[in-house]
Amino acid sequence: MRIVFMGTPDFAVPSLQALIDSPHEVIGVFTQPDRPKGRGGKVQASPVKQLAQRHGIPVFQPERIRRDGVEDLRALAPDLCVTAAFGQILSQEVLDIPRLGTVNVHASLLPRHRGSAPIAWAILQGDEEVGVTTMLTDKGIDTGAMLLAKSLKRDPLMTCGELTEVLSRVGAELLLETLAAMDAGTLTPVPQDESRMTYDPMLKKEMGEIDWSQCGQDIANQILGLNPWPGCSVPWGEGRLKLLRALPAEGEGEPGEVIASGKQGLVIACGQGAVAVTQLQAPGGKAMAATDYLRGHPIPVGTHLG
RNA sequence: CGCGGGGUAGAGCAGUUUGGUAGCUCGUCGGGCUCAUAACCCGGAGGUCGUGGGUUCAAGUCCCACCCCCGCAA
Numbered sequence: 001m002r003i004v005f006m007g008t009p010d011f012a013v014p015s016l017q018a019l020i021d022s023p024h025e026v027i028g029v030f031t032q033p034d035r036p037k038g039r040g041g042k043v044q045a046s047p048v049k050q051l052a053q054r055h056g057i058p059v060f061q062p063e064r065i066r067r068d069g070v071e072d073l074r075a076l077a078p079d080l081c082v083t084a085a086f087g088q089i090l091s092q093e094v095l096d097i098p099r100l101g102t103v104n105v106h107a108s109l110l111p112r113h114r115g116s117a118p119i120a121w122a123i124l125q126g127d128e129e130v131g132v133t134t135m136l137t138d139k140g141i142d143t144g145a146m147l148l149a150k151s152l153k154r155d156p157l158m159t160c161g162e163l164t165e166v167l168s169r170v171g172a173e174l175l176l177e178t179l180a181a182m183d184a185g186t187l188t189p190v191p192q193d194e195s196r197m198t199y200d201p202m203l204k205k206e207m208g209e210i211d212w213s214q215c216g217q218d219i220a221n222q223i224l225g226l227n228p229w230p231g232c233s234v235p236w237g238e239g240r241l242k243l244l245r246a247l248p249a250e251g252e253g254e255p256g257e258v259i260a261s262g263k264q265g266l267v268i269a270c271g272q273g274a275v276a277v278t279q280l281q282a283p284g285g286k287a288m289a290a291t292d293y294l295r296g297h298p299i300p301v302g303t304h305l306g
Numbered sequence: 307c308g309c310g311g312g313g314u315a316g317a318g319c320a321g322u323u324u325g326g327u328a329g330c331u332c333g334u335c336g337g338g339c340u341c342a343u344a345a346c347c348c349g350g351a352g353g354u355c356g357u358g359g360g361u362u363c364a365a366g367u368c369c370c371a372c373c374c375c376c377g378c379a380a
Contacts, residue, residue, distance in 0.1 A: 035380085036380055037380080038380090039308095039377090039378095040308075041308060041379085041380065238311095239377070239378080240378095242377090263344060281376085281377085282377095283310095283376090284311035284376060284377055285311080285312075285318095285375095285376065285377080286312090286375065287376090288317085289317085289318090291318090291332085292317055292318045292332090293319095294318080294331090294332095295317070295319070295330095295331050296317090296320085296330090296331075296332095297318080298331085
């Protein structure tokens, strides 16, 4: 099939790579425009664009595909469009162009966690099962009929970033299976059960604020689910102490109070139970194990964290 | 030229202001104590102080250039 791929971040890269390695022909790639990023404000190409360019695939970066990408897409005359974390909403006009429709790779077990940050929300809500679903894109946000899905048990120590990496590879496999089944004509699109659907909003920076009156399990989920972005942190000296990795722990104390500091990491009392922060990052420093940090910067038991 | 922090033993840091013996916590190795231990005691090994140049009797420390890492802002 002649396929146009639409995607932007790292999550989309294995899917695009899988298509490139497959017998299908990737005739064009749509991705978000280059944006200033990183130190020094240099513009950077998205991971998907970088991969496409290495393979000499034409790249299109409309600000809004529904507004100024339609003609380019039409000119490519694809059989199928494949999207994976593209970051733009497709209009009906765009959806009508590919002869066989548009397949989306979504990193959740639909109909749960519709929206742009499904993996983070699965962790935030403490889901035991996570996964990827392929679906036929329609005009709504992640509302189309489901094609195939793959689920796995969530590792309760994984950060959102790590789980994203795992699921991006699962997504690539599932995409190939989906296309194969599509070719074979063995696919049966299944409408989503609207009564079970959840739509989760975009992540916001403020979500990284920690409320120590919450229970330890929830705070651990928050720390893992929001790593690497937006990240959880507490005020610390001139800057903020980033809490990168944590797990629920035993212990009692005033919420926000350090109740152990050493080999177990940095254990902080919560509204219910406690959390052991096991990886953190101080202002100006690199990420490190909490025990390593504490060797050079002891935090006495009894300290209150904001 | 967006703003800022940092690079010292395997890990995390202090020491740089005011140049003059390489220091702390931990790990590691050896020994001791203990029913036992992530505990405690004794002892040892381990460092081109990011790189290159300069100043000096003497540079981790002062000067110049460069490399690498990180935070904020976007």
